Amino acid sequence: MTSECSPRFLASDNTSGMCPEAMEMLLKANHEDDLAYGNDRWTARAADRFREMFDYDCDVFFVFNGTAANSLALSAMGRSYHSVICHELAHIETDECGGPEFFSNGAKLLTSPGANGKLTPEGIEALVTKRSDIHYPKPKVISLTQATEVGTVYSREELIAIRAMADKYDLRLHMDGARFANACVGLNATPAELTWQVGVDVLCFSGTKNGLAFGEAILFFNRDLAEDFAYRCKQAGQLASKMRFISAPWLGLLENDVWRHNATHANAMARYLADGLADFPRVSLMFPVEANSVFVELPAGAIEALKAKGWAFYTFIGAGGARFVCSWNTSTALLDQLLDDIRATLNV
Amino acid sequence: MTSECSPRFLASDNTSGMCPEAMEMLLKANHEDDLAYGNDRWTARAADRFREMFDYDCDVFFVFNGTAANSLALSAMGRSYHSVICHELAHIETDECGGPEFFSNGAKLLTSPGANGKLTPEGIEALVTKRSDIHYPKPKVISLTQATEVGTVYSREELIAIRAMADKYDLRLHMDGARFANACVGLNATPAELTWQVGVDVLCFSGTKNGLAFGEAILFFNRDLAEDFAYRCKQAGQLASKMRFISAPWLGLLENDVWRHNATHANAMARYLADGLADFPRVSLMFPVEANSVFVELPAGAIEALKAKGWAFYTFIGAGGARFVCSWNTSTALLDQLLDDIRATLNV
Amino acid sequence: MTSECSPRFLASDNTSGMCPEAMEMLLKANHEDDLAYGNDRWTARAADRFREMFDYDCDVFFVFNGTAANSLALSAMGRSYHSVICHELAHIETDECGGPEFFSNGAKLLTSPGANGKLTPEGIEALVTKRSDIHYPKPKVISLTQATEVGTVYSREELIAIRAMADKYDLRLHMDGARFANACVGLNATPAELTWQVGVDVLCFSGTKNGLAFGEAILFFNRDLAEDFAYRCKQAGQLASKMRFISAPWLGLLENDVWRHNATHANAMARYLADGLADFPRVSLMFPVEANSVFVELPAGAIEALKAKGWAFYTFIGAGGARFVCSWNTSTALLDQLLDDIRATLNV
Amino acid sequence: MTSECSPRFLASDNTSGMCPEAMEMLLKANHEDDLAYGNDRWTARAADRFREMFDYDCDVFFVFNGTAANSLALSAMGRSYHSVICHELAHIETDECGGPEFFSNGAKLLTSPGANGKLTPEGIEALVTKRSDIHYPKPKVISLTQATEVGTVYSREELIAIRAMADKYDLRLHMDGARFANACVGLNATPAELTWQVGVDVLCFSGTKNGLAFGEAILFFNRDLAEDFAYRCKQAGQLASKMRFISAPWLGLLENDVWRHNATHANAMARYLADGLADFPRVSLMFPVEANSVFVELPAGAIEALKAKGWAFYTFIGAGGARFVCSWNTSTALLDQLLDDIRATLNV
Known part of the structure; x- marks a missing residue:
């Protein structure tokens, strides 16, 4: 880490x-x-x-x-x-x-x-x-x-x-x-x-x-x-x-209704991330994004590259699978950084 | 209560x-x-x-x-x-x-x-x-x-x-x-x-x-x-x-050493309470006061009178027994009130 | 044993x-x-x-x-x-x-x-x-x-x-x-x-x-x-x-009704033993004999003497206490032996 | 049954x-x-x-x-x-x-x-x-x-x-x-x-x-x-x-060595049964017979037919699967009856 x-x-x-x-x-x-x-x-x-x-x-x-x-x-x-x-x-x-x-x-x-x-x-x-x-x-x-x-x-x-x-x-x-x-x-x-x-x-x-x-x-x-x-x-x-x-x-x-606001935000951030990943080549969603988690399949090497850049996320889902979970305080700024880093990893 | x-x-x-x-x-x-x-x-x-x-x-x-x-x-x-x-x-x-x-x-x-x-x-x-x-x-x-x-x-x-x-x-x-x-x-x-x-x-x-x-x-x-x-x-x-x-x-x-300061205070408050009770008639300590708890035997009626005045404490120790526990934030002011109320109860 | x-x-x-x-x-x-x-x-x-x-x-x-x-x-x-x-x-x-x-x-x-x-x-x-x-x-x-x-x-x-x-x-x-x-x-x-x-x-x-x-x-x-x-x-x-x-x-x-016959015999044997002990000096029943067990208090040394003679019984009941339990196959002959051995122990 | x-x-x-x-x-x-x-x-x-x-x-x-x-x-x-x-x-x-x-x-x-x-x-x-x-x-x-x-x-x-x-x-x-x-x-x-x-x-x-x-x-x-x-x-x-x-x-x-004699007999009986089944059409062993159990796949209807004839055996192993377990007292006579009944069922 x-x-x-x-x-x-x-x-x-x-x-x-x-x-x-x-x-x-x-x-x-x-x-x-x-x-x-x-x-x-x-x-x-x-x-x-x-x-x-x-x-x-x-x-x-x-x-x-x-x-x-x-x-x-x-x-x-x-x-x-x-x-x-x-x-x-x-x-x-x-x-x-x-x-x-x-x-x-x-x-x-x-x-x-x-x-x-x-x-x-x-x-x-x-x-x-x-x-x-x-x-x-x-x-x-x-x-x-x-x-x-x-x-x-x-x-x-x-x-x-x-x-x-x-x-x-x-x-x-x-x-x-x-x-x-x-x-x-x-x-x-x-x-x-x-x-x-x-x-x-x-x-x-x-x-x-x-x-x-x-x-x-x-x-x-x-x-x-x-x-x-x-x-x-x-x-x-x-x-x-x-x-x-x-x-x-x-x-x-x-x-x-703070519980709902928090969840609404988290879900919106997951959606934002999923949308951002949609056009990336060699990246595919593993499951429909219906709540606050995004599971993506990434090409070989991408996971290691992202971890090297300090991203903390789980990869227990199988070869190439990564899980990103958004929360009440996840920001679009953070997600934009992630998208940038993935993009760089993919050499897009 | x-x-x-x-x-x-x-x-x-x-x-x-x-x-x-x-x-x-x-x-x-x-x-x-x-x-x-x-x-x-x-x-x-x-x-x-x-x-x-x-x-x-x-x-x-x-x-x-x-x-x-x-x-x-x-x-x-x-x-x-x-x-x-x-x-x-x-x-x-x-x-x-x-x-x-x-x-x-x-x-x-x-x-x-x-x-x-x-x-x-x-x-x-x-x-x-x-x-x-x-x-x-x-x-x-x-x-x-x-x-x-x-x-x-x-x-x-x-x-x-x-x-x-x-x-x-x-x-x-x-x-x-x-x-x-x-x-x-x-x-x-x-x-x-x-x-x-x-x-x-x-x-x-x-x-x-x-x-x-x-x-x-x-x-x-x-x-x-x-x-x-x-x-x-x-x-x-x-x-x-x-x-x-x-x-x-x-x-x-x-x-x-905050843990020690907190405990020192609590123990001192228990001692303060015990000392305050020392001269009260018909009140006796049930156990040596060596930490932050004071167990006292009170005359009939005293416990009910104190509870009626809003004091929260346990009485599970037997007939007439009351337990007062002091904490990091117990004040002499509070204990003085208690001593006053006990004194009033005893008609001293 | x-x-x-x-x-x-x-x-x-x-x-x-x-x-x-x-x-x-x-x-x-x-x-x-x-x-x-x-x-x-x-x-x-x-x-x-x-x-x-x-x-x-x-x-x-x-x-x-x-x-x-x-x-x-x-x-x-x-x-x-x-x-x-x-x-x-x-x-x-x-x-x-x-x-x-x-x-x-x-x-x-x-x-x-x-x-x-x-x-x-x-x-x-x-x-x-x-x-x-x-x-x-x-x-x-x-x-x-x-x-x-x-x-x-x-x-x-x-x-x-x-x-x-x-x-x-x-x-x-x-x-x-x-x-x-x-x-x-x-x-x-x-x-x-x-x-x-x-x-x-x-x-x-x-x-x-x-x-x-x-x-x-x-x-x-x-x-x-x-x-x-x-x-x-x-x-x-x-x-x-x-x-x-x-x-x-x-x-x-x-x-x-074999269960009842067995229990009837066992209880009768306990009664037989209790009756046999009734007149012994320095021997007293510890509890009423209402089923198939007999608890007796024996004088010092008696328990060891009986065990040395091969009697198997429990003595967990306190100083001098012995428990004898009768069963479907306990015989009066065995109990008579026990009574004899106790009598001998007591030097009656 | x-x-x-x-x-x-x-x-x-x-x-x-x-x-x-x-x-x-x-x-x-x-x-x-x-x-x-x-x-x-x-x-x-x-x-x-x-x-x-x-x-x-x-x-x-x-x-x-x-x-x-x-x-x-x-x-x-x-x-x-x-x-x-x-x-x-x-x-x-x-x-x-x-x-x-x-x-x-x-x-x-x-x-x-x-x-x-x-x-x-x-x-x-x-x-x-x-x-x-x-x-x-x-x-x-x-x-x-x-x-x-x-x-x-x-x-x-x-x-x-x-x-x-x-x-x-x-x-x-x-x-x-x-x-x-x-x-x-x-x-x-x-x-x-x-x-x-x-x-x-x-x-x-x-x-x-x-x-x-x-x-x-x-x-x-x-x-x-x-x-x-x-x-x-x-x-x-x-x-x-x-x-x-x-x-x-x-x-x-x-x-x-009775334990070994008993097991030897049981294993031999399983072998006897397996050998007897070897030439039956539409009957196949599911696992190698290395101890005292014989698992066989039988054609549709055979299991019901055998159970109707009073044979007690388990069929939890999947469609058509039957388990026969031999014991220290299984006899060739019993197995011959079973083989006969299977043969009859198969209309061989």
Whole structure:
């Protein structure tokens, strides 16, 4: 990551810091002492904002990070001998170091392929019907990621079709919303339209990728699943004593639709980058750009050249593949630099 | 907790916010984007400061909260069929909702009484020798809390005697340092003198109670126990993606000995309160005041009267017992108010 | 355990072998091949016999041993952040090496004292009401042992009073029936009268201690708790592939009331021993003899003298305490020898 | 499974009962009372026989079944954040309902394809080198099945090559020996030649499939991994109180090489069946017959026709695939009947 210039970050939306509105609320929350463990002046208010935002009387819990949010939600949705159906590229499968298996005490993830990083009803059905004996974990949960790991989104129609499959086989529906805000913007949909209205039982909504330092919200639209969930969070080391430093910044995102503005900006920057790359020779998009990520195939040597110039980005997607993720604070200036550097690399 | 006046907090050192030096570093860390998962400009630096502070080449990990720190450390120090010896008032026993049992997948806590909240060599030996068959979990770890849950401290001599018992029975030594800074100040000892020099294998050092919003450090002086520990943290939902927002504030505590100043202040405030209470009739200290907590026995009615006046504090210690915990930002003004209110309650 | 004479066993009812009726059925089941995993000609039949015996349409599962039976049942009755209330002498607390904690992934056992090894409603209530915050595991299950670890039995009245307490606090009721047959005989009660009729949700009924080589039955009177329990057994390594070698011997116990005859004999032998000891000087019974165990306090030196003569028995009960357990095959001849040896030891 | 004739079993080697030598020892062990938990006259002797048989001073433990044996061994060989490399058809992956994940509290299985059900060094290396970051479980164990799930065997050369890969990447080597006896016979090799001599750390050796009712042996050639393993077994519900009923029948297998005779017979029967099928039109073997299983592809309708005639066998292997497993008591008469019935089905 060393270069003459300082690093230039498009590696992930978690290289950005806190957005101003979140920081302002954090500073406010620091003005006075307050009660611990969520009994403060901020936490209940943040939970209420979520209920307004989703137009639903859901149960809301705050935890520290995304692995914990997903893992705790999944462990509440099934038991150790159940299985969770997810896409083979799902974060819970590829990037949480066995967190879901650990928190659930052994639940198995059953993975399915699917174009553009998306589960399909057929793929789900194939996994559910493959086995029905007690020698194999019983499918209990579908977990889908909205927006997906490759920057695409599930349409409402796709979500409804997946919910129908869940109903057919008595499965629960979990949504990993690490980039849920970007999906809402990408689909021009309300949070309600993409969650409880299409039968999502539990949503893990990321604040970290939307402009916080830490803090994910777990929303139970199926409130039966939230029974005693506060105990689960506490036992699993996810109850913040100074909870207000999670919930107050969340208020910064939730009030005045800052979450949507941040996501709108990030998505627009991804679009800007994709458009800028459109005419480059030997460069092709790997997936539709529907949220805030751009996956591109670059010619041999280009990735090394860009890294040498100080660009920080991931290349885990296969030979020649690069992922650029835009955030609430990504600038066109930065993207123009990137486009210039790619152009130079390509000798265009 | 409602009253005409706003609440006045002496419930715990986690009702205070961030101290200025920690906040300053958090704001600095927010100036620029940075790499995720601890590969930033702050985390390695903070770990180095710990190594200097302890004068030891220990392994350092940052996690979100104290339950996680203790539970992860203990799970690395033993296996599911081992047991952990601790005081019957230890936080891991009484206030972590089975976190140690959960993270270790079933390790049992064996509790011992002991004056002033402290384990004794005899108490440890009694537990170790009670059973030696495979029908009972095998003792593997001693966990002690420094300062203790009742505001006392283990002297170096006491620690050395406990370590001798650990050696005798091949046990590992864990220190819950939720108020370790206060213990160092209370004993006028260096961090080294209270840890590796007396044979502590792993220390969980709390930043939250010393002036951070979140973030505990786990220090492995016995580095063999830290093998693959980064994976453990990740799997257990304790690897912060924006790690710099934990590590940079820690730098605010570690540089210029702010941690010690904060603890010195808190301890001094506890002493101030204890001294103020000394001449009150029908009020007696329940434990020696050696760190930042004051436990007092109050006459009937006094607790309710104080709560009615907006004082927030815990009373879980038995009939008439109240706990007041001082923090980096507790003021003599606040304590004078408390003393006045107690005096009024007592009709002195 | 070495002595001139061969060992003479009164250590536990698990030093006895298989009773003839169980062995006969095992031999029969070995005559022909049969389907695995309980789909054989014996398993369904044994389950039906249980349903007849209890006069209840309960769900029946067979597992290998008592630790597994109790642990699996308890893990189905609560979750990791729940707690199980039991007597401080309960086998799940003292002799299963943390099995319940392991299978449940961390549930805590809360122990209560109580005369004659029995939980009391008051003791239960004290544990339930001690804490009601999320920092401590939430009580969810009461586990009682019938007959108890000290050879006493809960009367129907006592069971009803405990069930009332369970109802008051929304707790489930588990019965460890390691010596359930002996309790039925001791109380001259039917199995139904001691279980579902008094609100027991789940019973673990031991075959091993009643004349089998292995094999415990878990009976769910509350069938909701048995949902997917077969998967739980399989995952936990408790589904026997050659299940018929557990279920067929069980038929040997269940048909013709052999289980009751075996228990009747064992209880009678305990009574015989107790009566024989009644007039001995310096020998006193520690607990009422209500099932098949006799706990006696012996004068100094007597225990060593008896062990030197080849008697195998446990002495874990405190200074001078010895436990003698009678079984389906304990003979008066053996007990007369023991009485003679004790008499000799006492120089009577 | 209903038909005019009684069922005829070739479904698995666990449809057979106990072999006479094992039964004889079980009956002997039942003649007298004995100490519980393995302190009897049989268990140490059986363990010694294993040490002689393998010509190695290994640690030996007995557990109830194969899922438990594999899961306990694997959990002792790694920790929750580690991964286990196995073939995609491995029993631990496909038929233990998440047992390894449960006992290890979350370890992930990484599966590899491979011809004839066998892992290859290249396949292992591909999995190990795919990821090396803390967001994915760290490979720690290779688990291979000998004989494999499809009735083939690893040659010594193949085992040595896999061990070399294990050494290269610091991995431990586990062998699922559900049909280890059949592999020894198939390869005409000694137990030592196929285990510690080629670097196997831990072997799970099945007695159930070789002629017992229950009871698997776990052999630790790497004795460091066996530290406190007896506690692990106890906690996990795998310590038999009447242990002699596992260990004495094992003696029946181990003395006079009965284990080898049983496996020799079973393998010969599989060969007999395969030879008989060789000339049948439209019937083809799916895998080389190297142990006691025969996998055949049958024409449409044949499977249903055979099942209608009362044949019990598995067909999970894909369209038209049938698995016939021979055992210590499979007779040529039975196989001749099967061949006749297949011939009739084929209208040959």
